Amino acid sequence: PEVITIQELANRMAERAVDVIKLLMKQGQMAKITDTIDADTAQLIAEELGHTVKRVSEADVEEGLFDVADASEDLEPRPPVVTIMGHVDHGKTSLLDAIRHANVVAGEAGGITQHIGAYQVTAPSGAKITFIDTPGHAAFTAMRARGAKVTDVVVLVVAADDGVMPQTVEAIQHAKAAKVPLIVAINKIDKPDAKPERVRTELLQHEVQVETFGGETLEVEVSAKQKTNLDKLLDVIGLQSEILELKANPNRPAEGTVIEAKLDRGRGPVATVLVQRGTLKVGDIVVAGAEWGRVRALVSDTGKTIDTAGPSVPVEVLGFNGTPEAGDRLAVVENESRAREVTDYRARQKREKQAARASGMRGSLEQMMS
Ligand code: GTP
Ligand code: MG
Numbered sequence: 001p002e003v004i005t006i007q008e009l010a011n012r013m014a015e016r017a018v019d020v021i022k023l024l025m026k027q028g029q030m031a032k033i034t035d036t037i038d039a040d041t042a043q044l045i046a047e048e049l050g051h052t053v054k055r056v057s058e059a060d061v062e063e064g065l066f067d068v069a070d071a072s073e074d075l076e077p078r079p080p081v082v083t084i085m086g087h088v089d090h091g092k093t094s095l096l097d098a099i100r101h102a103n104v105v106a107g108e109a110g111g112i113t114q115h116i117g118a119y120q121v122t123a124p125s126g127a128k129i130t131f132i133d134t135p136g137h138a139a140f141t142a143m144r145a146r147g148a149k150v151t152d153v154v155v156l157v158v159a160a161d162d163g164v165m166p167q168t169v170e171a172i173q174h175a176k177a178a179k180v181p182l183i184v185a186i187n188k189i190d191k192p193d194a195k196p197e198r199v200r201t202e203l204l205q206h207e208v209q210v211e212t213f214g215g216e217t218l219e220v221e222v223s224a225k226q227k228t229n230l231d232k233l234l235d236v237i238g239l240q241s242e243i244l245e246l247k248a249n250p251n252r253p254a255e256g257t258v259i260e261a262k263l264d265r266g267r268g269p270v271a272t273v274l275v276q277r278g279t280l281k282v283g284d285i286v287v288a289g290a291e292w293g294r295v296r297a298l299v300s301d302t303g304k305t306i307d308t309a310g311p312s313v314p315v316e317v318l319g320f321n322g323t324p325e326a327g328d329r330l331a332v333v334e335n336e337s338r339a340r341e342v343t344d345y346r347a348r349q350k351r352e353k354q355a356a357r358a359s360g361m362r363g364s365l366e367q368m369m370s
Contacts (some may be wrong), residue, residue, distance in 0.1 A: 080241035086157030094224035118314030119301035160194035248311035253332035254280035289328035293320035
């Protein structure tokens with residue numbers, strides 16, 4: 001059910017909260033300024049005070065933002081988006097760095113100028129692959145809970161000297177719950193005490209049967225440290241992705257997900273966004289969570305300023321009026337007033353949820369979950 005605090009209702013009508021409370025008392029309801037009332041009561045009060053009420057529902061405001069499907073003939077192949085997961089210290093970051101570094105050194109223009117949460121590489125086959133620096137399992141779960149499906153393939157890193165550990169198992173469960181295919185990277189095979197066979201056996205206990213054991217899960221033995229088999233890993237990712245036949249329509253207003261966002265001293269709010277459908281352009285008006293802005297600049301993963309970003313491209317977006325949150329979904333809207341409508345509504349929802357939570361209102365559970 002929709003609720004509103006007395007303070008917020010009074011603010012929106014430009015009335016005094018005490019007058020709202022008086023009216024409620026007349027109806028036999030005792031209330032404090034921080035208490036919440038339901039939408040029907042709020043409407044009665046507002047009308048009593050001579051205001052006309054236009055109730056806007058979530059359905060009205062969010063309408064058309066994300067639910068417009070693409071015709072199959074408009075779909076074109078897009079690169080896979082890969083998330084690296086695994087137990088602490090098993091070498092996720094090292095592996096990502098090694099892949100990126102090898103790739104940049106292998107002759108791409110530009111260098112590694114800055115860290116962004118996602119980047120794209122070109123495999124030896126010529127196919128592009130987008131990697132997301134794992135935002136941690138909690139963030140992965142949060143994104144999934146918010147309906148943001150960003151990843152097409154999970155690369156599970158298991159250190160060959162340490163084997164399957166609690167967070168390895170968690171990662172397997174995440175991938176299964178999200179119905180995302182898994183590729184196993186058995187890392188640290190350079191170590192004298194590496195036991196890749198043991199890793200394969202341990203994985204069996206968690207219903208992951210690798211190819212060399214007659215199963216369907218592709219696996220590669222790698223060493224991030226010695227840069228062993230990195231190309232092979234990219235090939236295997238390419239193979240897995242081909243099976244998925246990933247497609248998106250690049251010729252439509254962009255949709256995507258905020259991977260991370262921060263307030264930069266010099267540049268203002270900066271959001272790293274993974275574009276998932278359509279093409280994001282400089283000048284577009286975007287909304288993400290309760291924030292909106294006009295795209296002032298797009299910066300690629302190599303630090304270059306670009307004009308557009310298509311499906312599966314990770315990009316820094318400058319121009320937001322506020323800092324959105326990781327996991328927020330981004331959409332392009334037609335104009336500023338639409339952007340304001342959407343974000344005002346969402347900001348209000350957010351405030352009201354917080355207020356409901358703060359006042360410990362009974363029955364607010366449903367609110368918090370929505
Ligand atoms: P968290 O982010 O803390 O979960 O760790 P991580 O999985 O990102 O591991 P990270 O890349 O930080 O590596 C952990 C340690 O393992 C570091 O000391 C690395 O140098 C080492 N390491 C990573 N890959 C290899 C490898 O292939 N061989 C060897 N010998 N050491 C490795
Ligand atoms: Mg790490």
